[in-house]
Amino acid sequence: VLAVTIPEKPGAFKRFCRLLGERSITEFNYRYSDPKKAHIFVGVAIADPAESAELVTDLIAQGLPALDLTDNEVAKLHLRHLVGGHAPQAENEVVFRFEFPEKPGALMKFLDTMGHNWNISLFHYRNHGADFGRVLVGMQVPPNEQGEFVTFLQNLGYPFWDETHNPAYQLFLG
16 A cells, blocks of 8 residues: 655556556545645555565656555555545546456556546545446546547446536535
């Protein structure tokens, strides 16, 4: 379990995922809060404990401040569930719930298919051991790109539900 700071700009999440190489993401929690930096809470599957320290060192070398939270009980028991909050500065945010297939490459397919100008403003995923992963994603999509966004949803091939007007989202995250 890691805390990593990445640039708050389109494409930064994809770059981060590429830096992980073949490692699987087991959990990812993030909410837009700062126009320059994105603080992400991420679980990564590793082969042995030493690999965690290597990964942190590699991320730092790539200019991404990282902190290993594997032994941090408050992070593991509580903070992972509290990442979020209102983000009024996330203009033109649309929120969708997806079912990703639980297989290597599913997240990269999403990121590669997604419009390169759209900023991810919210992302929540946790592996539950099922055949599919439940993912909640917020993206900033300008009104003049809504047609392109609909095409993205159709081309992705993953089941999805629009949650933008969900009252629970509006109350706690919108």
